[in-house]
Amino acid sequence: xxxxxxxxxxxxxxxxxxxxxxxxxxxxxxxxxxxxxxxxxxxxxxxxxxxxxxxxxxxxxxxxxxxxxxxxxxxxxxxxxxxxxxxxxxxxxxxxxxxxxxxxxxxxxxxxxxxxxxxxxxxxxxxxxxxxxxxxxxxxxxxxxxxxxxxxxxxxxxxxxxxxxxxxxxxxxxxxxxxxxxxxxxxxxxxxxxxxxxxxxxxxxxxxxxxxxxxxxxxxxxxxxxxxxxxxxxxxxxxxxxxxxxxxxxxxxxxxxxxxxxxxxxxxxxxxxxxxxxxxxxxxxxxxxxxxxxxxxxxxxxxxxxxxxxxxxxxxxxxxxxxxxxxxxxxxxxxxxxxxxxxxxxxxxxxxxxxxxxxxxxxxxxxxxxxxxxxxxxxxxxxxxxxxxxxxxxxxxxxxxxxxxxxxxxxxxxxxxxxxxxxxxxxxxxxxxxxxxxxxxxxxxxxxxxxxxxxxxxxxxxxxxxxxxxxxxxxxxxxxxxxxxxxxxxxxxxxxxxxxxxxxxxxxxxxxxxxxxxxxxxxxxxxxxxxxxxxxxxxxxxxxxxxxxxxxxxxxxxxxxxxxxxxxxxxxxxxxxxxxxxxxxxxxxxxxxxxxxxxxxxxxxxxxxxxxxxxxxxxxxxxxxxxxxxxxxxxxxxxxxxxxxxxxxxxxxxxxxxxxxxxxxxxxxxxxxxxxxxxxxxxxxxxxxxx
Amino acid sequence: xxxxxxxxxxxxxxxxxxxxxxxxxxxxxxxxxxxxxxxxxxxxxxxxxxxxxxxxxxxxxxxxxxxxxxxxxxxxxxxxxxxxxxxxxxxxxxxxxxxxxxxxxxxxxxxxxxxxxxxxxxxxxxxxxxxxxxxxxxxxxxxxxxxxxxxxxxxxxxxxxxxxxxxxxxxxxxxxxxxxxxxxxxxxxxxxxxxxxxxxxxxxxxxxxxxxxxxxxxxxxxxxxxxxxxxxxxxxxxxxxxxxxxxxxxxxxxxxxxxxxxxxxxxxxxxxxxxxxxxxxxxxxxxxxxxxxxxxxxxxxxxxx
Numbered sequence: 001x002x003x004x005x006x007x008x009x010x011x012x013x014x015x016x017x018x019x020x021x022x023x024x025x026x027x028x029x030x031x032x033x034x035x036x037x038x039x040x041x042x043x044x045x046x047x048x049x050x051x052x053x054x055x056x057x058x059x060x061x062x063x064x065x066x067x068x069x070x071x072x073x074x075x076x077x078x079x080x081x082x083x084x085x086x087x088x089x090x091x092x093x094x095x096x097x098x099x100x101x102x103x104x105x106x107x108x109x110x111x112x113x114x115x116x117x118x119x120x121x122x123x124x125x126x127x128x129x130x131x132x133x134x135x136x137x138x139x140x141x142x143x144x145x146x147x148x149x150x151x152x153x154x155x156x157x158x159x160x161x162x163x164x165x166x167x168x169x170x171x172x173x174x175x176x177x178x179x180x181x182x183x184x185x186x187x188x189x190x191x192x193x194x195x196x197x198x199x200x201x202x203x204x205x206x207x208x209x210x211x212x213x214x215x216x217x218x219x220x221x222x223x224x225x226x227x228x229x230x231x232x233x234x235x236x237x238x239x240x241x242x243x244x245x246x247x248x249x250x251x252x253x254x255x256x257x258x259x260x261x262x263x264x265x266x267x268x269x270x271x272x273x274x275x276x277x278x279x280x281x282x283x284x285x286x287x288x289x290x291x292x293x294x295x296x297x298x299x300x301x302x303x304x305x306x307x308x309x310x311x312x313x314x315x316x317x318x319x320x321x322x323x324x325x326x327x328x329x330x331x332x333x334x335x336x337x338x339x340x341x342x343x344x345x346x347x348x349x350x351x352x353x354x355x356x357x358x359x360x361x362x363x364x365x366x367x368x369x370x371x372x373x374x375x376x377x378x379x380x381x382x383x384x385x386x387x388x389x390x391x392x393x394x395x396x397x398x399x400x401x402x403x404x405x406x407x408x409x410x411x412x413x414x415x416x417x418x419x420x421x422x423x424x425x426x427x428x429x430x431x432x433x434x435x436x437x438x439x440x441x442x443x444x445x446x447x448x449x450x451x452x453x454x455x456x457x458x459x460x461x462x463x464x465x466x467x468x469x470x471x472x473x474x475x476x477x478x479x480x481x482x483x484x485x486x487x488x489x490x491x492x493x494x495x496x497x498x499x500x501x502x503x504x505x506x507x508x509x510x511x512x513x514x515x516x517x518x519x520x521x522x523x524x525x526x527x528x529x530x531x532x533x534x535x536x537x538x539x540x541x542x543x544x545x546x547x548x549x550x551x552x553x554x555x556x557x558x559x560x561x562x563x564x565x566x567x568x569x570x571x572x573x574x575x576x577x578x579x580x581x582x583x584x585x586x587x588x589x590x591x592x593x594x595x596x597x598x599x600x601x602x603x604x605x606x607x608x609x610x611x612x613x614x615x616x617x618x619x620x621x622x623x624x625x626x627x628x629x630x631x632x633x634x635x636x637x638x639x640x641x642x643x644x645x646x647x648x649x650x651x652x653x654x655x656x657x658x659x660x661x662x663x664x665x666x667x668x669x670x671x672x673x674x675x676x677x678x679x680x681x682x683x684x685x686x687x688x689x690x691x
Numbered sequence: 692x693x694x695x696x697x698x699x700x701x702x703x704x705x706x707x708x709x710x711x712x713x714x715x716x717x718x719x720x721x722x723x724x725x726x727x728x729x730x731x732x733x734x735x736x737x738x739x740x741x742x743x744x745x746x747x748x749x750x751x752x753x754x755x756x757x758x759x760x761x762x763x764x765x766x767x768x769x770x771x772x773x774x775x776x777x778x779x780x781x782x783x784x785x786x787x788x789x790x791x792x793x794x795x796x797x798x799x800x801x802x803x804x805x806x807x808x809x810x811x812x813x814x815x816x817x818x819x820x821x822x823x824x825x826x827x828x829x830x831x832x833x834x835x836x837x838x839x840x841x842x843x844x845x846x847x848x849x850x851x852x853x854x855x856x857x858x859x860x861x862x863x864x865x866x867x868x869x870x871x872x873x874x875x876x877x878x879x880x881x882x883x884x885x886x887x888x889x890x891x892x893x894x895x896x897x898x899x900x901x902x903x904x905x906x907x908x909x910x911x912x913x914x915x916x917x918x919x920x921x922x923x924x925x926x927x928x929x930x931x932x933x934x935x936x937x938x939x940x941x942x943x944x945x946x947x948x949x950x951x952x953x954x955x956x957x958x959x960x961x962x963x964x965x966x967x968x969x970x971x972x973x974x975x976x977x978x979x980x981x982x983x984x985x986x987x988x989x990x991x992x993x994x995x996x
Contacts, residue, residue, distance in 0.1 A: 030925045035792035035802070035916060036886040037929040037936055039950040043943050 004075035004658050011070040015063060055685060061678040068671035076667070077658035091127030093145060093182040095175040096120055096152075099193035100159055101136040101166040102313040103620045104219070106194070106226070110161050112219040113192045117156045120190050121149050131178050132156060135171030136164035137545050137617075144178055163313060163544040163594045165620040166199030172206045172214075172635060179212050186660075188213040191632075194220040195625045208636045213660070216628030225255025227262060227280060228314035228621035232304050234321065234540065236353065242296040245321055248289040249304040253280040254622050264288045267303040295321045299557075301596055301611050314621040318596060318613035319540045322557060327533045330375045331361040334383040334411045341409070341509045342381050344516040348525040355535055357526075369393035375402065376533035382409030382507060387417030395419040399497025401560055403532025408470040409507040421501045423494040424474035429512075430488070437465035437513070441485030449481060449491070449502075449527045459523060464515035466490070469506040500532050541613040542591050548612060550580055550587040550599065559608050561587065561601070571598040573614070745774040781905075782839035782877030783817035783824050785810040785847070786869065790830040790860020791931045792884055796974075797915030803856045805974040806882045806911050811851050812982060813880050818844040826850050827872065829865035830858045836872060859931035862887045866895035876903035884911050886931075889957040893965070900965050907968045907989075910955065914975040917951060919944045968992075 003009065034040070096117050104110045117132075124130055129145040130152045142155050175189045189208070195218050208214060228251070235246040247266060253259050259280040266274045273293065280286040304317045329349055331342045342361050349357035362371060364383045367390050372378065378394065385391045398404050398421060408426050432438050439462045445454040453459045472489040474480055482491040493502040506512045508525065515521050536552040550568055554561050561568065561582045570578040573595025580589050591597065591614045599610040750759055750770035760773045787810050793803040814824045818841070825839030826847045835854075837846050862883065873879065879899050885892050899906045921940035928935045955971050962969035970985045
């Protein structure tokens, strides 16, 4: 126990006052004349001065009240939380928020953070309740409001640094919820972190309740130096049967010292193939380009590494390179098509490498079921499918995941026996030649076909004029993806089985509109084909905590996962086997580790191995810290006052501690109660004495 | 005890009829031989006329022939004279302490008033049996002196009336000087509260005994001095010296009472050893009761002797 005003304890010397009052009190001033003090003087001095206390209860009450008063004015406080709990009872509600983002692996931050957390737990009283929240991007609480401090301690000891970035929001929100429901008055959240600036946006909208304390304990270092591989870019060029890829790594120096002779190494398939030495200025960047390498039919794994520094997680950058994907498109024309009706389509699909489109044009009378095999997309260019086995095969093609684009031009007739693929019905062509034509008035930019046009200056779809179109009536209004400015449906689509069908109410040549002459034509056609083919752009790397759609991953590589047959197994970078159940079209899987995940289809006849490169989010590489007191002030609404530079675990000032504990109030109350009891007792004794 | 107005004789108010009525059938007899001038009730220091035969001696010329024992002459054919014990009156003096401590009173009579009653009663009583009465008052010095005389009753009573306790007292010095006054053996009644050491008191009183006086010592104490009835812590002030002392009586009472008991016991023992009659008079005790008791005991002792 300590005191804010220890000098006031000298007032305890005045304890003699009640003693004298007790011994002499009201007769103190009374003078008795006595014939001679001859005999009184012979009585030993000691026995005369140390008189017997007659009313012990009164004496003790007065002394105790006085001692309590002096102690109260001396402003006592407990330096140990255990003592606080022992003295006040009732316990406290403590939430320890421990940052386990990967920046905490910098130097000995994690060890210091663990030690700080353990200190807080060790300081708890038996009645105190503690909750441990481990957080990075997300927050997770163990046993809430637990008095089993040993388990919390064990959880802290077992915790490890993760690979995710810092986000204070979720953790503080979780702590707020826990502390809000607590019935204890003494509530405190202890935030142990390196307080990276990136972790706090300021608009999280978290405000602790009145009386709840947020105590930041910073384990950040005053000076930091960190060299990070921010990204690796690839330049692909067709080469022979594959691609020639040139990898370039961008290095960022986030420290205040220049990094010299930094070895940058490129590994491919586990073998080191090139090393460069670079110099990166403080707070500067540098780009390292490696010699080109070939990517053939097989997927290649690569890693760019730099030398070790205090933060290892961002010193390696993993990637995978897959051969370019092919989307096979079958364009089915009417038996007597307009000249060059498929010319624009063919030309547009001939351009591009991600993916590359392989197109084939075929008359509808030549269409067979075999012709559909291996196709990703079938474009019915101004024609309807035959009402025969071929038509059934086309329906089956769609239901098995294929895509069909029906271009409704002037020749198309959809007989009753033809497959019911369309999301609605159409009528005779509407002629808008007399006017200035129609433009696209409504586009569903949230649809994958149009999302690339959503950004500013990414293509003006309204620049095309439509002079003729087929009025299309949809069966489901939700299927409309675009409308003309007169409200008529321009594009509608729906899913059929596992495949997709789109109906375009005009043509994709230059007969009914001038879309083919507009710059947006090519990306529009590519988007239509990619959507219908279910194409997903191959991703060279992912970041940790990202949710991976395994089905899309396999689809991008040209494989389709069959439910209950192709259940893949993911092997994590640390070697754990993680089975993945295929139940629906989207199979989601969280990437929790940095490195390469290996996917195998265990149930398939042929194992299709795939590698997924996962890198830690580079947002965590920036170790710039925010002011912990500012954060605490923003959360609690009370401005903190921490001396600048005090970045190590901040202890409460004695004034704060005393203010929070407020022991003097309890002492004062007890002292007043004692004085009241003394009054009652003395009155009673006085009455008894008089009688 | 009640007081009565006697406007003609100052000090007569201290002669309480109730006291006198109680001790009226007693005699204040000298325990020793006293020197007197007339026949009285006391044994004189010489042989004289009385009914008590003392001895025979040979006739000497000049002897009164009426005192020749003719019967013895007849048997022995020699002249013998019969000697008889002489009875005498005595000098009775009261030595009254009027020091400041005698003014103390815990509620009733002050010690000095009580002593005045005692002195007046004894003087009156002695005068009534034809003793010569005198008086000396003292504190640290001798204040007033009334030589013993058969006619000095009024003067003594007047002196008693005027006695006021005002100054600190001392026993040894004044009593030593008084030995000069009492050349003739007589009866001395010393009335004081005796706040002195027993040895000092005895040394002072012993001189009177050495001179042959019959000494009676009356130790006057207030009940508060005997019982120390105070209960509250207070400052006690010495009446004579003015010294103050904070005292919590509760814890002191037993020790005080023990000390005062030891004091009186010591005095009684030492006085008895020197044939001095000693009596403690509690001012809360009626004077007639105390005096009767004292004189009765004294009379018994004389008869035994």
